[in-house]
Amino acid sequence: MPETLLSPDEIRTMFSRAMSRMYRDEVPAYGTLVDLVRAVNAGVLAEDPVARDRLAAGGALGRISEERHGAIRLGTAAELATMRRLFAVMGMAPVGYYDLSAAGVPVHATAFRPLGEAALAANPFRVFTSLLRLDLIADPDLRDEAESVLSRRTIFTDACLALIAAAETRGGLAPAEGERFVAEAIETFRWHPVANVSHALYRRLHGAHRLVADVVAFKGPHINHLTPRTLDIEAVQRQMPARGIVPKAVIEGPPARKVPILLRQTSFKALEEPVTYTDGTTTVAGSHTARFGEIEERGLALTPKGQALYDRLLAATRAEIRPAADGSNAAEYIARLREVFAAFPDDLDTLRREGLGYFRYAATGRPAREGDIALDADALVAAGLLTAEPIVYEDFLPVSAAGIFQSNLGDDAAQDFRANPSRARFEADLGAPVHDLHQAYAEIEAASLARARLALARDAAIA
Numbered sequence: 001m002p003e004t005l006l007s008p009d010e011i012r013t014m015f016s017r018a019m020s021r022m023y024r025d026e027v028p029a030y031g032t033l034v035d036l037v038r039a040v041n042a043g044v045l046a047e048d049p050v051a052r053d054r055l056a057a058g059g060a061l062g063r064i065s066e067e068r069h070g071a072i073r074l075g076t077a078a079e080l081a082t083m084r085r086l087f088a089v090m091g092m093a094p095v096g097y098y099d100l101s102a103a104g105v106p107v108h109a110t111a112f113r114p115l116g117e118a119a120l121a122a123n124p125f126r127v128f129t130s131l132l133r134l135d136l137i138a139d140p141d142l143r144d145e146a147e148s149v150l151s152r153r154t155i156f157t158d159a160c161l162a163l164i165a166a167a168e169t170r171g172g173l174a175p176a177e178g179e180r181f182v183a184e185a186i187e188t189f190r191w192h193p194v195a196n197v198s199h200a201l202y203r204r205l206h207g208a209h210r211l212v213a214d215v216v217a218f219k220g221p222h223i224n225h226l227t228p229r230t231l232d233i234e235a236v237q238r239q240m241p242a243r244g245i246v247p248k249a250v251i252e253g254p255p256a257r258k259v260p261i262l263l264r265q266t267s268f269k270a271l272e273e274p275v276t277y278t279d280g281t282t283t284v285a286g287s288h289t290a291r292f293g294e295i296e297e298r299g300l301a302l303t304p305k306g307q308a309l310y311d312r313l314l315a316a317t318r319a320e321i322r323p324a325a326d327g328s329n330a331a332e333y334i335a336r337l338r339e340v341f342a343a344f345p346d347d348l349d350t351l352r353r354e355g356l357g358y359f360r361y362a363a364t365g366r367p368a369r370e371g372d373i374a375l376d377a378d379a380l381v382a383a384g385l386l387t388a389e390p391i392v393y394e395d396f397l398p399v400s401a402a403g404i405f406q407s408n409l410g411d412d413a414a415q416d417f418r419a420n421p422s423r424a425r426f427e428a429d430l431g432a433p434v435h436d437l438h439q440a441y442a443e444i445e446a447a448s449l450a451r452a453r454l455a456l457a458r459d460a461a462i463a
């Protein structure tokens with residue numbers, strides 16, 4: 001009899017735990033941050049039964065302490081395509097296209113994450129995955145050299161590639177294979193203290209853009225941060241210095257609000273780590289700054305209408321004042337952001353009735369009558385027949401991502417690339433289209449409404 005296969009959800013949880021263990025070893029400050037986030041989350045849940053019930057209703061209570069995202073940066077189309085197959089083994093699909101060139105960072109990206117409610121509730125582990133765009137590098141000689149260095153490296157172990165192929169042909173992995181797969185896959189994300197290039201080439205790559213050096217100079221796409229989810233980002237931010245971690249001055253994303261929307265993030269500065277550079281004969285002891293820590297708080301997922309309002313208000317704020325990298329105008333920026341975002345409704349009812357966010361509907365159990373069934377969702381909620389709970393945002397924000405990139409690459413890292421989205425090229429390199437970010441939420445909302453309406457209809461038939 002064939003052995004039972006592990007579910008992709010199980011493999012994802014094994015992988016996410018293994019990654020967290022590895023990053024705790026490699027970057028001790030990450031472990032400190034995880035411990036702090038746990039303590040703050042436990043405090044919030046103990047003090048705020050409403051928040052606890054809301055999380056429990058959305059199926060999110062169990063996942064909070066497991067929840068984290070990571071980020072990697074890849075160098076070639078082939079690496080990206082294989083990475084898609086690797087993540088597919090653990091039920092992670094590419095969602096969304098992020099063009100960071102507009103923000104002065106020469107990459108474009110997607111996020112690999114589970115789709116669907118059950119998989120997200122099991123473990124929402126995500127990896128923000130960027131692909132370097134050498135086409136945005138001006139110097140043609142440097143571009144050729146970078147391409148040739150990248151074309152010679154292999155970032156996956158042979159055993160990892162064999163297990164990906166086995167999972168594809170057999171539709172999954174048996175338990176022992178799953179364990180082996182996780183151990184092999186982790187190798188790709190490990191830090192390599194010996195660079196892939198000479199110190200001279202590192203300097204030139206670094207001169208073109210720090211990010212180019214971070215991708216091209218190394219043997220693999222080291223995981224550059226791992227981010228736990230907190231229920232109170234302001235509290236964690238306040239308590240970080242007492243634990244010896246200095247956060248960046250401004251939290252990226254929307255201001256503090258009664259109803260959290262989208263995503264708020266902050267990070268601590270990247271470490272300067274010792275690296276040996278070598279051209280095969282001469283070695284140079286140097287350093288590189290890449291890996292950092294980050295925390296995030298997640299709120300309501302916004303519809304395209306809500307997202308457009310968010311984008312407009314953020315752009316309006318940033319047209320007036322931009323947070324300086326040294327934190328010198330942090331208070332002014334935060335104050336202005338709050339003022340401008342006063343135009344964004346801040347109660348769940350208005351957010352839903354104005355179609356700004358996505359909601360999960362459920363029948364309250366109050367007896368429905370024949371005529372009720374024809375009412376629209378808003379009327380059903382108003383009549384007390386349906387509840388509507390906010391759906392959590394599972395994705396990323398390009399402006400925040402650019403802020404995070406910048407804060408750990410150094411303050412002079414922004415360059416003036418023309419906004420230059422290239423989604424078709426990205427999807428060709430990926431070997432598949434990316435899933436539409438909004439469709440994933442719209443489907444969850446629509447399915448919940450259909451289920452709730454069925455329950456009402458059954459109810460009315462019995463009455």
Ligand code: OOG
Binds near residue numbers: 070400401405
């Ligand atoms: C990724 C930055 C994006 C986030 O949370 O927005 C990101 C990177 O620095 O490689 O992780």
Ligand code: NI
Binds near residue numbers: 071404
């Ligand atoms: Ni991040």
